[in-house]
Amino acid sequence: MTPGFNDEQRGGDKSLNPIYIKNPHLDLMKEDILYHFNLGTATHDLPAMFGDVKFVCVGGSPSRMKSFIQFIAGELNLGNPTDEYPNICAGTDRFSMFKVGPVLSISHGMGVPSISIMLHELIKLLHHARCIDVTVLRIGTSGGIGLKPGTVVITRQSVDASFVPQLEQIILGKKVLRSTELDDTLAEELLQCSKQLNDFETVIGNTMCTLDFYEGQARLDGAFCSYTEADKQGYLTEAYQAGVRNIEMESTAFAAMCKLSGLQGAIVCVTLLDRLEGDQLTSSHDQLHDYQLRPQILVGTYIKKKLNAV
Amino acid sequence: MTPGFNDEQRGGDKSLNPIYIKNPHLDLMKEDILYHFNLGTATHDLPAMFGDVKFVCVGGSPSRMKSFIQFIAGELNLGNPTDEYPNICAGTDRFSMFKVGPVLSISHGMGVPSISIMLHELIKLLHHARCIDVTVLRIGTSGGIGLKPGTVVITRQSVDASFVPQLEQIILGKKVLRSTELDDTLAEELLQCSKQLNDFETVIGNTMCTLDFYEGQARLDGAFCSYTEADKQGYLTEAYQAGVRNIEMESTAFAAMCKLSGLQGAIVCVTLLDRLEGDQLTSSHDQLHDYQLRPQILVGTYIKKKLNAV
Numbered sequence: 001m002t003p004g005f006n007d008e009q010r011g012g013d014k015s016l017n018p019i020y021i022k023n024p025h026l027d028l029m030k031e032d033i034l035y036h037f038n039l040g041t042a043t044h045d046l047p048a049m050f051g052d053v054k055f056v057c058v059g060g061s062p063s064r065m066k067s068f069i070q071f072i073a074g075e076l077n078l079g080n081p082t083d084e085y086p087n088i089c090a091g092t093d094r095f096s097m098f099k100v101g102p103v104l105s106i107s108h109g110m111g112v113p114s115i116s117i118m119l120h121e122l123i124k125l126l127h128h129a130r131c132i133d134v135t136v137l138r139i140g141t142s143g144g145i146g147l148k149p150g151t152v153v154i155t156r157q158s159v160d161a162s163f164v165p166q167l168e169q170i171i172l173g174k175k176v177l178r179s180t181e182l183d184d185t186l187a188e189e190l191l192q193c194s195k196q197l198n199d200f201e202t203v204i205g206n207t208m209c210t211l212d213f214y215e216g217q218a219r220l221d222g223a224f225c226s227y228t229e230a231d232k233q234g235y236l237t238e239a240y241q242a243g244v245r246n247i248e249m250e251s252t253a254f255a256a257m258c259k260l261s262g263l264q265g266a267i268v269c270v271t272l273l274d275r276l277e278g279d280q281l282t283s284s285h286d287q288l289h290d291y292q293l294r295p296q297i298l299v300g301t302y303i304k305k306k307l308n309a310v
Numbered sequence: 311m312t313p314g315f316n317d318e319q320r321g322g323d324k325s326l327n328p329i330y331i332k333n334p335h336l337d338l339m340k341e342d343i344l345y346h347f348n349l350g351t352a353t354h355d356l357p358a359m360f361g362d363v364k365f366v367c368v369g370g371s372p373s374r375m376k377s378f379i380q381f382i383a384g385e386l387n388l389g390n391p392t393d394e395y396p397n398i399c400a401g402t403d404r405f406s407m408f409k410v411g412p413v414l415s416i417s418h419g420m421g422v423p424s425i426s427i428m429l430h431e432l433i434k435l436l437h438h439a440r441c442i443d444v445t446v447l448r449i450g451t452s453g454g455i456g457l458k459p460g461t462v463v464i465t466r467q468s469v470d471a472s473f474v475p476q477l478e479q480i481i482l483g484k485k486v487l488r489s490t491e492l493d494d495t496l497a498e499e500l501l502q503c504s505k506q507l508n509d510f511e512t513v514i515g516n517t518m519c520t521l522d523f524y525e526g527q528a529r530l531d532g533a534f535c536s537y538t539e540a541d542k543q544g545y546l547t548e549a550y551q552a553g554v555r556n557i558e559m560e561s562t563a564f565a566a567m568c569k570l571s572g573l574q575g576a577i578v579c580v581t582l583l584d585r586l587e588g589d590q591l592t593s594s595h596d597q598l599h600d601y602q603l604r605p606q607i608l609v610g611t612y613i614k615k616k617l618n619a620v
Binding site: 021022023024025026029031032033035060061062063093094109110111112113114116117119120121123124127160161162163169170171172173210211212213214215216218220221222223224225226227229231232234235238249257260261280281282 | 331332333334335336339341342343345370371372373403404419420421422423424426427429430431433434437470471472473479480481482483520521522523524525526528530531532533534535536537539541542544545548559567570571590591592
């Protein structure tokens with residue numbers, strides 16, 4: 001191990017808010033290919049394309065991130081919501097990326113490994129583009145615990161399946177634990193935004209991140225299940241008592257990588273069902289569609305407010 | 311825990327080759343919604359749609375799995391390679407699914423969590439459709455170790471980042487280890503196929519599965535890197551000595567879930583670069599495209615041979 005790399009938890013100096021790239025090898029590379037974006041420093045003028053970015057909104061589904069850019073274009077009076085916005089990552093189908101003004105919208109697929117690929121390349125992209133003061137907002141869907149379906153959860157802490165606020169990574173075959181602490185002020189600002197909107201219920205709570213959707217979230221409806229309904233209820237109740245209000249699959253990586261790179265980050269997920277009541281989504285298509293708009297509306301309102309305050 | 315669920319490693323009885331659903335709760339459900347496929351038992355006639363499936367080919371990229379169905383349609387004389395085949399999962403953008411005759415082609419995104427969602431729903435789909443004698447083949451891309459780029463690796467054992475053939479899962483907050491043993495005979499048959507094809511180099515070797523593409527695979531070009539080039543070479547050399555010939559991000563979940571459900575499974579990945587030589591993909595677009603066709607060609611030849619032998 002190289003000495004001088006032990007300050008992983010540094011990334012908190014907000015005086016300048018640059019993007020921290022903690023990799024001395026990167027400066028020695030003649031070219032950096034952001035493979036999963038189909039972009040690169042030798043083939044694209046990244047400062048010209050992305051230098052003005054202030055907000056990056058990320059979510060699992062490519063079509064949701066496309067509709068978000070149309071929505072935000074309308075909200076910010078920067079374009080028509082019915083216009084087509086080109087996919088900047090055309091040429092690869094790993095991720096989709098759209099931009100309007102200072103807002104970037106990117107899909108990240110499902111699960112920690114998928115979002116971690118996207119965030120490595122996003123952090124390098126923002127670094128190469130010399131962006132400063134960037135806020136990253138994850139807008140997603142989740143299963144709720146003890147909440148009415150449709151409630152929006154702003155994450156206080158992202159915790160693992162044992163309710164600990166950490167991301168376990170294996171680097172060179174060895175376990176490394178990273179903090180998943182998020183920005184309290186940003187979470188509180190988002191909650192205030194939601195109160196002003198007064199359109200749907202929003203709470204601040206812990207978010208549990210799992211590596212599996214079925215057994216990992218104590219569902220009874222996967223291909224395999226070796227526990228009882230009582231075991232499931234016991235586990236979810238324990239989670240609730242640890243402050244967990246919703247469950248998804250990307251938040252630990254999101255929080256850890258924001259913290260490491262000095263990006264202000266927040267996670268805003270709507271709950272599609274109450275897991276204490278069931279495992280499958282029984283709401284109507286229209287109802288689910290309406291729920292999925294809520295994080296977009298909240299984050300859109302927040303961005304508009306921040307830009308108008310400048 | 312319910313008693314009678316301790317025979318997780320059973321799944322090996324090949325006399326009938328049914329799909330093992332190890333979940334007593336499933337039979338009690340009136341309806342099963344395969345949410346990420348946008349399919350369900352109450353809304354779709356799954357036996358009519360999928361009852362004849364004998365081969366399921368899976369891979370990360372939706373467009374690659376679409377082009378695979380066009381290719382296999384031509385190979386099996388079941389359709390024109392230039393025809394459009396409808397996406398059976400239209401209505402969701404989580405996964406894409408295509409079918410021609412007895413062959414199903416499905417995308418699974420990147421990483422263990424993403425493929426595990428897909429496999430839970432695939433195993434339930436095959437069960438609901440009453441399929442028997444199904445073989446699942448993962449066709450993917452990977453980084454090679456000590457191999458010429460373009461070499462195809464058929465996986466002998468899928469190992470984790472410590473070179474152990476196991477998948478660690480967290481169920482109800484507790485660690486569960488599952489075997490990632492694959493079918494030796496199937497791997498050998500695929501190797502024989504490749505010898506007859508004589509079109510590109512193919513080897514059998516261990517495949518390392520990681521939860522991260524950059525730090526998890528000892529790359530020097532991520533947003534974060536706290537180790538040296540020598541550390542990297544040391545780790546990859548250790549992997550090579552443990553029989554690892556390529557690295558990807560889905561094989562442990564694929565192997566464990568095939569084994570648990572009694573599905574015959576094989577993993578066929580092309581290596582896009584030699585990780586001992588570098589981290590970034592420097593081959594031309596055409597060269598990379600040619601490489602990515604190789605697993606498709608090998609698996610296509612195998613399926614054709616198997617169907618002609620019936």
